[in-house]
Amino acid sequence: MNKPNSATVPATSGRDIKTIVNASLPRRHAAERRFRWYGLIAISLGLAFVVLMFANIIGKGYSAFWQTYVQVPISFDAAVLDPQGNRDAKAIEGADYGALVRAGLRAVFPNVQGRGELRTLYALVSSDAPQELRRTVMANPALIGATQEVWLLASATVDTFVKGNIDRTLDETERPIKDNQVAWIDKLAAAGKVEQRFNTLLFGSGDSREPEQAGIRGALMGSFYTLLVTFLLSFPIGVATAVYLEEFAPKNRWTDLIEVNINNLAAVPSIVFGLLGLAVFINFFGLPRSAPLVGGLVLSLMTLPVIIIAGRAALTSVPPSIREAALGMGASKLQMVGHHVLPLALPGMLTGSIIGMARALGESAPLLMIGMVAFIVDVPRGFMDPATVLPVQIYLWADLPERAFVERTSAAIMVLLGFMILMNGLAIVLRKRFERRW
Amino acid sequence: MLSYLLLTLVLLSIGGYYLGRNRAFAVANGHIRNLHSLPSFYGSYTALWCGLPALIVFAVWATLQPGVIIDLVVAGLPPELRELPPDRLNLVINDLKNLVSGNIVSSTPNPAILEAANRYRNLQTIGNASLWVVVMALAIAGIAYGWRTISPTLRARNRVEQVVNLFLIVSSTIAIFTTVGIVLSVLFESILFFGKIPITEFLFGLQWSPQTAIRADQVGSSGAFGAVPLFTGTLLISGIAMLVAVPVGLMSALFLSEYATPKFRATAKPALEVLAGIPTVVYGFFAALTVAPVIRDLGTALGLQVASESALAAGLVMGIMIIPFVSSLSDDVINAVPQSMRDGSYALGATKSETIRRVLLPAALPGIVGSILLAVSRAIGETMIVVMAAGLSANLTANPLAAVTTVTVQIVTLLTGDQEFDSPKTLAAFALGLVLFTVTLILNIIALHVVRKYREQYE
């Protein structure tokens, strides 16, 4: 059964493998531990950045959800508001409400004298306070002649101070709030006339030069319109492309070219899409600058590759047996796709699209190119109105030095991240819910 | 207004669908088997006849209308305005448009322009009204035509499928058109630019100061468009980013795929990928307001001269952003190395780290290089972080503590704000865009090719 052993080759090493390996073990195990540590340190660094960034932003931004108000007795003087005494709405609207505010403040601090000092006193409340009063009176003209304690929006400096973000021990010249303002605020606070309320303006108003009046509503609506356009364009086209390439397209150089193209488009820097939008949509087609329509067009071109790639993955995960079954029953190819393949692939496609939308929501660079970076106070009401979007609003605010804007920028980031988490969560839920194992 | 028209069109099409379907039932005398196609196809057939031609006319009309109206209005302007040079005329037209849309206009408008604005508004009303009429007429005519042509022998399914097929094919070409559009738009403007500034000066010049060229009649107006400082700045910041991202990303991927328990991996991997989902503007904010001051203070404490917009701050934060990019790509690549390679090494008595360093990494090297190239391309094209955290002055330096500027920063600064479109300044942005597009495209093509070849090797 066995040939005789040739037994000509001697063993390579005279030394015993066991002792050789044993000798090397301490060094090698130390190296192993070191390497493991590097890995652990790397991943901890990555995770630490996540935590650090979130903590940093939440720490800076959470206070923006509250806003300081001061209570001032306002006498709605008929002589100021309605000198004619005929309750003419136009006259009431045009009245000098600033005078009411100033009078109210003087009433609280009757000892304040001199133009300069008075100006610092008036600066306690926001420049929006008169408008606020106007709205109140217009809504309720019966107030005219009465005197009432009214909560007025404090100025951003006061707000920042009350939130403890200005060091009161600093010298007056080194902080934005004056000594006498500090004294007044302390006095008001002691009388219970300073209050923090939920910051409705942040969500209710558009951009403003005054931090205390600035809100993200305009940016949110701009983002909404832009994303709506993006979705309406990129989803059908993306799905159609995925279906065509996966189910109908012949395998030839043309479809190869399309494929290579899509993969490359997915990696083109976003700012280049902005250049495309500027050159084609604005300069060539003459569409208006700053419009959500143009923003949506640009973002849909960027989102398309994402949707197409996700769509094709979803289509390939539908087993061929289903296609064969449908075709075997005499369905046309289009019916096979429409009735059987597409419904099964749709959840996967939707998941990919939502992730693509979340990315589009966070995108700002290309929108800078097409003018969505303007200072826009009005909340947009359509696809053609000048608008900005949330990330660009963040970019704009991040440039402003006031502490109150830093706070609002962080808050806007929190809102943006909130939406992104929501969208990604939705995608995960969708995937979990419809995930199929074939 | 126009969105209501679209909505009406959709409603009409839906109506057309039901009309067509009912008509099919009628012509079939109640026996569906008499029909060539299912009744719903006759419905779709009618709906398509209703919606499609109307939609096409609508799209063409809506695109052309503004231009035509402008031409008409300009033709009606008094001669002294009409004869203005093109760029001044454009300003007038802009004023006009602003007037029409009710925006504030810089100067008090003269009567001629006010009148023109009125005419503009009238024309617009007339145009929109005719659009409504034409589109509605087409839609209804379409329904009528579809309804009349329905007969049992009409191959409705084939017709509908032809249209759907056409839609699929057209959709799939959009990607091509996008690329063509990108290439044409940056190329076209770049050629204009290189007509004013020699391409050699742009590519090899060491001076970049486009800000001096605001007005053509200014003294020393030509500006300097040597882009080398931008290229080096971009490389410096990207280099710093890669120095952060590659070791951290690669080691994370290795740890997750080779050391971590499945449970740890299941939580840490998505947590790390959160970094990839955070919008870049957030990183920019973090870089500018948190990291840059910290680095400056640290540097000052060490007695170093640190610019407040140092390349280091932008690069570091960009590196953080790219970590998940490197780690998830490397993870794929590492997992593509067959288990038999690991087994072969373990069976010889190698430790894990020996296996990783001596077998896994060499085996995965092409794939990892590909991933790093993709990451570099991402870093070069990244905009928001550098716009917010890097400087504007084009310094030709390799000092990470100095402020440098990048290609993307310059594109943004040149194109935001109001510039005439064909000044060298704005055109320079497109030339920079061309460089950016070309470089990233080449990097991507090489990287995708390398990665694909790598995958095929282990398929």
Place this chain on the structure above:
Amino acid sequence: MNTSTIAIETKAALDGALNAAAGVRKESSVEVTDYSNRQTVGRITVDNPKMVCRGVNVYYGEKHALKNVGLDIGANEVIAFIGPSGCGKSTFLRCLNRMNDTIATCRVTGQIKLDADDIYDKSIDVVQLRARVGMVFQKPNPFPKSIYENVAYGPRIHGMVNNKAELDELVYASLERAGLLKEVEKRLDEPGTSLSGGQQQRLCIARAIAVNPEVILMDEPCSALDPIATAKIEELIDELRENYTIVIVTHSMQQAARVSQRTAYFHLGDLIEVGDTDQIFTNPRHKLTEDYITGRFG
């Protein structure tokens, strides 16, 4: 050879004695089999054992893949494991150098000794164990490195050589012993993957013996090779027996007959019969073994 001392003992009797000797935990929930006569037939012990396995059970999660296997592997013998696929041959083989450690779900109980060392003992380092018990896999898996580097890999990581000259000598000697030197001498810098399948497998063998292990495990080393390459490997195995103990899993009974002195037959996770190769193939004592070698299943 142990042909002279075949004894048939009942598994129960043997288990009792051996488990007591080895101090093995007895699994209470051993599956009930429907083969009333399923028990290890033949003598599992040898006079001069290199490895001693007792009461080895392997679980993949819930799956009980290897059931209470006891077997000796003699020094400088070639022992073949045969059996239908999925019966646990590879599983058992991988227990012998603890390659099962790399599978997260895998759990091994029982005792396996290499000379005097219990290889599952805490004090034993797998690195050292695997250097002593080398392995060759079913599919040739040369590293994506040069031929030279493939062979040099083991000596390098274990620090077996002090300089390049020693390493050269070791690499050449290993290639020589794997019968590959003549074919590759001129192209040592080419990647290992550029070789033919049979050459790759011999490269893997050279790689394994470069470490100078005591035992070499081979898991169907020829199943991916053509007959000529197979013949070369079989010849090589025969030569290697001089210096190494070899355990080979094979699905080819002819191969088992050609290269091995003893053969063990596995079935559904049980070791059914073990004995001299001649005897197993000419005169199997268990019905299942007989069915298998006469080609009734597997």
